[in-house]
Amino acid sequence: MGTRMSLSLVRSLGKPWFPILLVLYFLPGCAPERTDQPATPTKTLAPLPATPLFDQDSAYAFVAKQVSFGPRVPGSKAHQQCGDWLVGKLKGYGAEVIEQTGQVSVYTGQKIPLRNIMARWNPEAKDRILLFAHWDTRPFADKDDERRNEPIDGANDGASGVGQLLEIARHMAGKQHGPGVDILLTDVEDYGQPSGTMGMDENSVDTWALGAQYFAKNPPVPGYSARFGILLDMTGARDALFYRESLSMQMAPAIVNRIWKTAASMGHGDRFINETKYFVGTDDHVPINRYLRIPSTDIIQYDPGTKGFGTHWHTHEDNMEVIDKETLRIVGRVVLEVVWQER
Ligand code: AHN
Ligand code: ZN
Numbered sequence: 001m002g003t004r005m006s007l008s009l010v011r012s013l014g015k016p017w018f019p020i021l022l023v024l025y026f027l028p029g030c031a032p033e034r035t036d037q038p039a040t041p042t043k044t045l046a047p048l049p050a051t052p053l054f055d056q057d058s059a060y061a062f063v064a065k066q067v068s069f070g071p072r073v074p075g076s077k078a079h080q081q082c083g084d085w086l087v088g089k090l091k092g093y094g095a096e097v098i099e100q101t102g103q104v105s106v107y108t109g110q111k112i113p114l115r116n117i118m119a120r121w122n123p124e125a126k127d128r129i130l131l132f133a134h135w136d137t138r139p140f141a142d143k144d145d146e147r148r149n150e151p152i153d154g155a156n157d158g159a160s161g162v163g164q165l166l167e168i169a170r171h172m173a174g175k176q177h178g179p180g181v182d183i184l185l186t187d188v189e190d191y192g193q194p195s196g197t198m199g200m201d202e203n204s205v206d207t208w209a210l211g212a213q214y215f216a217k218n219p220p221v222p223g224y225s226a227r228f229g230i231l232l233d234m235t236g237a238r239d240a241l242f243y244r245e246s247l248s249m250q251m252a253p254a255i256v257n258r259i260w261k262t263a264a265s266m267g268h269g270d271r272f273i274n275e276t277k278y279f280v281g282t283d284d285h286v287p288i289n290r291y292l293r294i295p296s297t298d299i300i301q302y303d304p305g306t307k308g309f310g311t312h313w314h315t316h317e318d319n320m321e322v323i324d325k326e327t328l329r330i331v332g333r334v335v336l337e338v339v340w341q342e343r
Contacts, residue, residue, distance in 0.1 A: 056329035063163035071151035094173035095119035125180030133161030134189030143314035160236025187211035212284035216291035229296030238324035246278035252295035
């Protein structure tokens with residue numbers, strides 16, 4: 001093609017329309033392409049600061065500390081004391097802390113106090129990332145055969161995600177690049193109406209995640225938004241597997257992709273399984289997606305044996321014995337990596 005074009009150019013020499021051809025030849029895009037130069041100049045991005053090391057011993061200690069207060073049932077003394085400790089830790093890591101208090105009605109009609117805790121780094125930044133987990137404990141063990149009316153320890157269901165977020169918080173003052181970060185510890189997630197094994201009906205779905213619903217409907221920061229949100233729920237049990245959660249895939253597929261791809265690239269594809277499972281009826285990410293329109297995903301354990309949550313779920317077996325440092329580390333470092341890679 002190039003040779004034929006050049007030949008016809010030679011034959012046109014001396015023809016009256018040759019000057020027009022000559023002008024056309026030098027117009028951008030009309031000359032035969034040169035291959036010795038890149039078509040567009042390459043933009044080199046500045047290297048990102050190294051991601052800090054997520055310390056699983058530290059995360060484990062944060063889980064154990066929460067459990068040591070006793071079940072963090074809304075309205076209880078343990079709940080009050082643990083809440084105070086969480087606020088103190090987050091302030092100690094340099095965050096501006098907003099406490100959102102209020103009252104919510106649970107499925108029995110009973111009114112209970114609510115305390116959402118939001119820790120903010122670089123609060124002036126418009127561009128933000130939201131990390132969240134619930135810090136309350138289920139007041140009963142409705143999936144157990146014994147002591148069904150007693151509250152559970154909630155080592156995995158509640159304390160694990162909060163422990164990982166506290167360990168991430170410990171590094172946050174050192175983050176000088178990229179968007180601002182908010183860690184939201186939601187309250188009254190786990191006071192939902194007990195139901196059969198196969199999940200929930202239309203009426204009971206809204207009895208869960210009351211703190212996140214309250215936050216999303218009345219954000220304490222007017223016009224609150226974020227690029228994306230990541231919810232950690234039951235992320236600390238031994239050998240836990242994390243499948244792409246179906247509601248997250250419907251509402252926020254891009255951030256799900258980011259997390260599962262990052263996990264695979266870090267060698268954790270054996271824990272972050274690249275398959276979607278429908279097993280979560282609702283969770284804190286649903287109101288955050290629905291009302292605040294922040295694309296948010298739930299990282300939550302799926303057990304192929306139960307085709308649902310772990311066997312310890314909402315039983316007294318959800319105690320420190322199910323917590324494993326390796327699981328805490330894997331989820332913690334994947335989330336920290338995704339946060340650190342944002343520019
Ligand atoms: C259900 O899907 C029934 N519950 C998800 C919310 C939850 C409860 N997460 C922890 N406990
Ligand atoms: Zn629960």
